Amino acid sequence: MTLLQTDDADAVRAAEPDRPARPRRTIGIGGWVGAALLAVVVLTALAGPLTSGDPLAQDFEAILRPPSAAHLFGTDELGRDVLVRVVFGGRTALAITLVSAVVASALGLSLALLGALYGGWVDALAGRLADVQLAVPSIVLAIVVLSFVGNSFVPIVAVLVLGSWVLTFRVIRGHARAVVRAQYVEAARVAGAGRFGVARRHLVPSVLPLLAVAFTINASSALLLESSLGYLGLGVQPPQPDWGQMVASGQAQIFTAPWIALFPGLAVVVTAVGLQLLGDGLAERFVGGPAVKRGLAQ
């Protein structure tokens, strides 16, 4: 699809010969805010276990306590500290999100690059795979696969990867195809560069910023999908805390003890907002603004 391609000419055209070079783009305020939010979430998830308690520790003396100084986010029906559980839930959510985004990006990237470099049946096959993937909403596949194969870490990640590699693939392929046909690549070929040289010198570096953007989008869609799966009871299983699953289990008490479902829900939102803002910022910085982001938007 044409939308998913970025032509380098676009970027270049921005700088007309006699006009001053374009001002250096930044990821913008939004991008920095996103990065900061993510940093907070990630740091809490990493450092949380050192400072806070046990997410499984029950305290039948303090059941369903509203937020207070002792329990900032209150306690749940087992007297467990919701804050601690949100922090630990973040570990699960982030680990799954990151691993699946990394795998999805790697898979999408390699298929796209192979397709762009070799063309022919390699490209056609990868394109068909992507079409197959697009024929069924990933959540449906996820539900089927997880409830039959079981829902441990690996199947969950596999399902999320299945749902998101196509994005990276399409974005990168569109771009890589344009780059492979670009005159500067032809110039390199005239100078004697082979496929590997072209990939190393021109293709991979040019694809990296796009990859970063696709990665943040993948991560945020994986996060949302992961929490939806958790909510549907198909994600990480209790007692291991997980945001989506915490929302689901706290939902029955939402009228009497809203904090149980609210805080994990907000955690998902904050993380997703962070990823979105960072993604937007990166797109603005590297890819030429929302015009490309729209093609990437998930």
Next chain:
Amino acid sequence: GGGETPQVGDVLRLGLSRQITGVNPHKGGSPDSSGSIVGSIYESLTQIGPDLTVQPSLATAWTSTDPLHWRFTIRTDSTFSDGSPLTADDVVWNFQQLLDPDYKGTAGAPLRRYLTSVTKVDDSTLSFTLSQPALDLPGRLWSIYIAQPAFAQSHNLDNEALGSGPYKLDTLDQENGATLSLNPHYAGPKPQFAQVRYTVLASEAQRVAALRAGEQDLILNLDPLDLAQFRDSDTYDTVLGVGNQPLTLAINERRTGTPLADPRVRQALNYATDKDTIIKSLLQGAVTPLPGQVIYDPFQQPDPAVSAYPYDPEKAKQLLAEAGHADGLTLTVLLSSGTYVSQDAATQAIAAQWAKVGVTLKIEQQPFPAWLQSQYGPDDQAADFYYIMWGGAFRGDVTGNFGPFRSDHIQSHLDAPEFDALTTRAQNATTEAEKTDLVNQAVQNAHDEAHAIFLYPSPFTGVVSKGLQWTPKPNRYLYAQGVGRVQP
């Protein structure tokens, strides 16, 4: 929002907590869904009262001529909702279908174990021939519903119904609910509501929200903790009581090299479990711990000689040490997602308690089908424990009460030859006295050998509109005919 005065409309609105799995009278069904609807549309020979006693229904009387022969007298006034009479031949036909090994209806499977044939003696008398004695035969027949043969042969019973019960099925959406209206030909007392709507509310959150929005008149199976919010309601009463089936941790004693093969370990874990704390905090004090056996008052006759394992961590440690596990054990329990009330919280509490005697209990959870599959699977791949609720359906139901704890049960991973022998003999007993004696021996054996972690009876919960008159049935079957209006 809370309405001001108790309001019940013309349509009785009943909430179900599981999707309907069809309304086939020959396939059985969960009380929380299909079973309640089927029981409102069809009749069987006997029925189970709120106290779990066996009561007449289509059959008015029964006698056993000898241990292997029974006679049932049936009503002749019963009529299907299309106006056709329900005859003795119809009953015979239904049993013949169920006894046919190629018949799809699964309700016949247990029958085929002990029932040889059903024949018509005259228009109001049926003769049952058994292959092994069954003192509790009338009770066992409560779930064999009678369909109209002609209709059954020409229609899909999973989706359509023609019965002789108080209601007839108007519409059915297996995912979302069913509507019922009065069976104009019903022979018994006329129920108070002409229209009934069953709505599937599969998640606890949906049930709570529907109640708070005043959209339902009666919903069972809420988490005891969630009842509190309706306790002071103007529109609803809450029900918190004892259910008819026990909750236990079923044990896998047959995994190769399992420490659970040693009765001392099993006993130790029973000692290490603080049932009272769990009941007090999670179950809102609705129940008392099982009396060291899977049968309990008031629904069954427990063996008075057996009582609950007290919470005694020291004793537990000592037993574990004797069994050579002084330095601890790691075991797993498998839960089925969202199946039993409070199961997550309770198993986590148990895990915390066991941790104090050095046993690490790893909790795993799987969707119901996978969980079931694991139980049906080979011993070595099964989990060490399953948090499970199962038990008899009526007073004195030996098969139902003890079957799941026998070694030969299809879901069991036990190794309990003595218990098996005793319960077999109890099933085949020919006098009540003999049966009671054998049951007590079996109970004693299961307790001593600790063939289960005895927890507590399932709590029975419900939220009922103040405008309704309803006698709670602890077996959770929510028959429409059992619900009436408060008479002003």
Next chain:
Amino acid sequence: MSASELTQERAGPPPRRPHVPRPPVSLRYVGGRLLTGLIAVWGAVTLVFFALYATGNPAILLVPPDAPPDEIARLTRLMGFDRPLPEQYGTFLHSVLTGSFPDSIRYGEDPLPIALEKIPASLALGVSGLVIGTLLGGVVGYVSATSRSTFLSRVPLGVAVGLESIPTFFVGIVLVIVFAVQLGWFPVTSTGDAASLVLPAFTLAFAFVPTVARVFRTALLDVLQAEHLRTARAKGLPRHTLVWRHVVANSLGTTLNVVGIQAGVLLGGAVVTESVFGWPGLGQLSINAVQNRDYPLVIVCVLVIAVGFVLINLVVDVLAAIVEPRLRS
């Protein structure tokens, strides 16, 4: 053509109607897309088939707890699950081709009509969500692209993008609490009627709004800078003609395209939405079928959804080609 036009046609010099009606999309193209779609459907269904049949036996769910051990074997045989996998797959493919599937376990009948019966409800939800989302998103996108006020050009879009970060189920929960339980405007439990459609439709719409707003905004900004707009301005056209015919109309193609690519993601949200609200559609049916291990029904649901997807994508493509002539060749 009116009568007067006809007479004029005869009277005046005959400049023939310049419009040569051509099909916007060639049949060949549609055929090609359908073929690709068929392959995709086959792939998806096969994947699901093996995920199901290789991992378990649904017979166990039907066995009553007090049944003798041989009951599992009996049911397995009755349902044909004892045969080798390739053979079952062959039977399955055959049933797809003939359109007669093995009976649903819960419904005891052909699962295809059961799944098809849910389509109107799903369509109602999908279409109303899409329409609401597109309208809201269109307004937000338009305002943010054209408004001169910093507030209007940023805040609605920011809110929309914030919405993008809220998982569908969370939106659903909040809507239910506020509008169904607290305000009592809409029912909590879906009955499939119009009143119970509102909340799920908005939940679904909120997933569309950010995408539509974003894409539409960029498309508008692109068009606003396009050279042909200068030509149109030179013609001295009235403002509304300029806006609708030259700006908005030219932004639709791009928007439609992206929304089309996203149809999958967005309608995936419908599955969650249906399950949160108990909306009686295909999504809920599939989740329940999965939970009950109703294999034949699961496969048919996946099949119907996949075919629906292929068709939706095709429709979007054709629509895009209609509003965007450049895509036609």
Next chain:
Amino acid sequence: MTAQTVRPLVTTRPTPTGDPVLRVRDLAVGLDEPDAREPIVAGVSFEVRAGRSVGLVGESGSGKTLTALAVAGLLPSAVRVDGGRVEVAGRDLTGLDPRAARAHLSATVGVVFQNPTASLNPRMRIAAQLREALPAGTSRREARARVAELVRAVGIPDVHKTLGAFPHELSGGLNQRVVIAMALAREPAVLIADEPTTALDVSVQAQVLDLVDELRERLHLGVLLVSHDIGVIADRTDDVHVMSAGRIVESGPTGEVLRDPAHEYTRTLLAATPSRLEPVRVAPREDPTPVPQLRVEGLRRAFTVRGGTGRARHVALDGVDLTVARGQAIGLVGESGSGKTTLARIVVGLERPDSGVVSYQGTPLTGHDRAQRRRWRQEVQYIFQDPYSSLDPRLTVAQTLREPLEIARRDLSRRAVAARVDSLLDEVELPRSFRDRHPAELSGGQRQRVGIARALATEPSLIIADEPVSALDLSVQARILQLLGRLRRERNLTYLFISHDLAVVRYLCEDLVVLRGGQIVEQGRTAEVLARPTSPYTRALVEAIPGRSHHTDRDAP
């Protein structure tokens, strides 16, 4: 213009020739910012009379377009008129409210822009766009007749097909005619044409300009023709205004200004015209080996094109034979689509022929062994047309120049490579400090120098250049051509030089090959072919050189 008959428009407003239809006084245009610095355009004054044509010429960025847009009231929102007055068809626009001004302008001024296809709404059929341009209140029936008439008036052959088409289905030339028809729809008094032919093929250029001339005469239009091409200005305008840095630096009758430029800037501009450059001529050195450096025999290449009617084979090269001797400079000319680029790409190995043989130094490329292949790769280099897309935007100049060295000369040390890079920069007259710049920080001419330096890196002996200057500004173009000429002299390079501009070829190449429809239609010494073109096509090409009338003026006083 070809033999198409142009039917007169039914209604023409007789504006007496000579009356001013556009008067601009002290126009100033600046950025629409609160603290805008200097205006971009200032103190611009000129006058266009009915039936006359006025040229506006100047370098890129000098403010020509902004001036034109300001007059037409079409300035982009970031820019605003800062002062001065504009009077169109006798009405002063100063102080008029924007609505009224817009209405007056749309009734009296027609505009034509550089890029015809982009100037049309991509999703409306031509007929609808033309109808829209008619004065408000035109009845349907009238409109239909008018539209057909307009289309015929601008010489579009297949009226019916064109009206039903979308812009992307028509060629650039046809689209420009449509745009002109649209500009005429409201019977304007003034036609503003901003580089109306720059995006078009040379032969089409002439047709469009002829059309404008003819319409001007017939409709008594006042024409403001904006161009950076002196040739076009010379041929087509009566008066000219030369702009530089936002100001008019010189004005007067075109002939006078060009013959006797008063302003320094005008002189530079004129000097940069390729036809004014002294041709580079290199005395052919004796080639020790009689084997031609490059030989091409029976080259054939067809492309599969997918169109509305399905797939079709389009033959781009149809049996081309060509021999290039060492030290020779051959110019390859031909209209757009004649196969020039395809031929060049095949020769450097970027494209494969369907049949035919390319031999380098006597050996067919397909028969090359490893060493030969390496040599061929080093000795044959390519210069691309587009200086923008032929450099990787992520690489610095040094990185770009290092790439061929790293591939071809693995023996070189890092330091040696760096030294080579510096000397390459010297050679193409770029400061060494440019090493660490990215393409975005370079002007078009500078980028093309980098492209040339990259081609020189492997010390090639044969350079194939595909329109290396046609994307560049006139003055930049002249400098690059001089650079290429110097390199050829100094390094005894062989050139295969592609251009559609005969003037450029005449400057650089002694020999000329004319390609048409994938076949060679004429070849020989450049001067001879230009003086006595034998094929009608070459003759047309020669005639299409803009500014020929001005040359004849000048060359034969």
